[in-house]
Amino acid sequence: MSKKKFSVNGTFKDSVNTVKFLTERKSFINSAEAVLPTRTDDFGVNKVAKSIHxxxxxxxxxxxxxxxxxxxxxxxxxxxxxxxxxxxxxxxxxxxxxxxxxxxxxxxxxxxxxxxxxxxxxxxxxxxxxxxxxxxxxxxxxxxxxxxxYAPEGNLTYNPLRDAENIVGIAGGSGITPFLSLARAIDEGDEDCTLTLLYGCRTSDEILFKAELDSLSEKNEKINVVYVLSHSDEEGYEKGFVGADIIRKYAPEENYSIFVCGPGGLYKFLETELPKLEKERKYIRFEVFSSGKKVEEAKEYSITVINRGAESVIKANSNETVLCALERAGIEVPARCHTGECGFCRSKLVSGKVYIPEGEDKRRIADMQFNFIHPCCSYPESDLVIRIN
Ligand code: FES
The missing domain is CATH 2.40.30.10 (Translation factors)
Incomplete structure (x- = not known):
């Protein structure tokens, strides 16, 4: 198609050009092959999508x-x-x-x-x-x-349409890594938010990336790092756990979002601490971890697995997830988050009963009605028959 020039204001010439353009486009479409090319990989847009995902x-x-x-x-x-x-x-x-x-x-x-x-x-x-x-x-x-x-995934990311532009990051132990990435991105100009990082460790020896975090916080006013030690009282560090009081002390006065990443104990503690801040739920985001199932005595069950038409029977324990049993048996299941969130492991529960810990059931309502489960956060409570893939 020939290139037409259009002015910003919209003149009579523009109208003429528009009519010519539409006529040309119509004849171009009509002269195209009626059958779609089968090698969709060749389309530029598909090449880009493939490299991103x-x-x-x-x-x-x-x-x-x-x-x-x-x-x-x-x-x-x-x-x-x-x-x-x-x-x-x-x-x-x-x-x-x-x-x-x-x-x-x-x-x-x-x-x-x-x-x-x-x-x-x-x-x-x-x-x-x-x-x-x-x-x-x-x-x-x-x-x-x-x-x-696999390709990167996850929702513990700053989105200006959803989150406040001030982020309070609560990290525990090796849960510091997504916040290190965010601090680096802010410093490199790729994220336009502020970060107040409250990093909880047992002792100062356990702090990861301290030199880099200190240097980022020193040179960039959008980044502030506070270390909170639960098991030692040292000068220059907060003592205790990252709870409502510490958050109130360091959070910006303006509105802020809270992002959390750390071990299970941190989530349990924050369950009672965060409500004290009376923040709207939309301003709190977790990198979720499975809390697991507490059972007095593990029972053994069998799982009949239907995988692309073939059937196999594997053993499972009541205190491990169905996904864990599948992986141990060498059955490859598409799984990513292991927290019930991404839906990649979604499978049909043909028969049997599973336990899903409170707060970890993130299935769609239709999936619940039609007995689809997320094996990564479902524990067997009877012999099961499931269809994967
Ligand atoms: S692996 Fe993400 S929902 Fe199961």
């Missing part, structure tokens, strides 16, 4: 940095395509084959979005008790190893 990313570990707190940072480069871009606060889900199990786990990205454009992600993994996958990473991942991750 790749199904999988083949990554290689380029560098490992040891922290003094039983934690390591892993720097990952792409083996093939450019890295998928992300928003500060999002996470990467990795796929592991550990023994016979096929397992997925998510880790928040610590690096800034700009670093993805330069070809690098950073994640930080801390050793935790019963941390099956975290321990596996810390003990096995070496420089040069190849790993598989």
């Amino acid at each position: 790749p199904k999988e990313q083949k990554l290689v570990i380029s560098r490992i940095e040891k922290h003094k707190t039983f934690a390591k940072s892993y720097y990952l480069k792409s083996e093939t395509a450019p890295l998928a871009y992300f928003k500060a606060g999002q996470y990467l889900t990795f796929k592991f084959e550990i023994g016979n199990a096929v397992v997925t786990r998510s880790y928040s990205i610590a690096s800034s979005p700009a670093s993805a454009l330069k070809g690098e992600y950073q994640i930080t993994v801390k050793r935790i008790s019963d941390g099956f996958v975290s321990d596996y990473i810390l003990d096995n991942w070496s420089v040069g190893d190849k790993v598989t991750a």
Whole structure:
């Protein structure tokens, strides 16, 4: 089609050009092939979408940095395509084959979005008790190893249409990583919000990235970092837990949103603390973690799994999620968040009964009615038959 020029004010010439343009466009459409091309991959828009949302990313570990707190940072480069871009606060889900199990786990990205454009992600993994996958990473991942991750996802991100422009970040332990990413993004000019970071640790020795956080807070007035120690009384640090009093003391006077990322204990504590602030629920966002199920005595059940028409029977325990049982049996399930939020693991419960902890049932109403479950936060309470994929 020929290019027509239109003025800003709209003249008679513009009207003529518009008529010519529409006539040309009509003849152009009429002369196009009636059958759609089958190779939709060739469309420019699809190429862009694919690079932003790749199904999988083949990554290689380029560098490992040891922290003094039983934690390591892993720097990952792409083996093939450019890295998928992300928003500060999002996470990467990795796929592991550990023994016979096929397992997925998510880790928040610590690096800034700009670093993805330069070809690098950073994640930080801390050793935790019963941390099956975290321990596996810390003990096995070496420089040069190849790993598989899905595209970045997650909602602990700043959205000016939804959130206040002042963010109060509450971090516990290794839950600091999404806030480090946000602080870096603010400093690089990629996020236009302020960050008051309340970082809770047991002792000052456990603080991760202290030198960088201090330097960001010193040079950028939009970033303020406060350390809160629960198990030691040291000069220059707040003592106690990050609760309503500490938030009131440091939060900006203007409206603010609260973002939370940390271990289960932090969420339990905040359940009673945050209501004291009387904030609207829309201004509070959590990077959620499963609280698990407390049972006196674990019972063993069987799960009949229907997967693309084939059937298999696996064992499951009442104190582990259905997803956990599937992964242990080596059955690959599309899973990302492990918290019931993303819906990737959604499966049909054909028969049987599951327990879903309070607050973790994030299914759509239609899914509840038609017996679809999220195996990542469903615990068997009887023998089950489920259909995955
Ligand atoms: S993995 Fe996200 S809902 Fe189950």
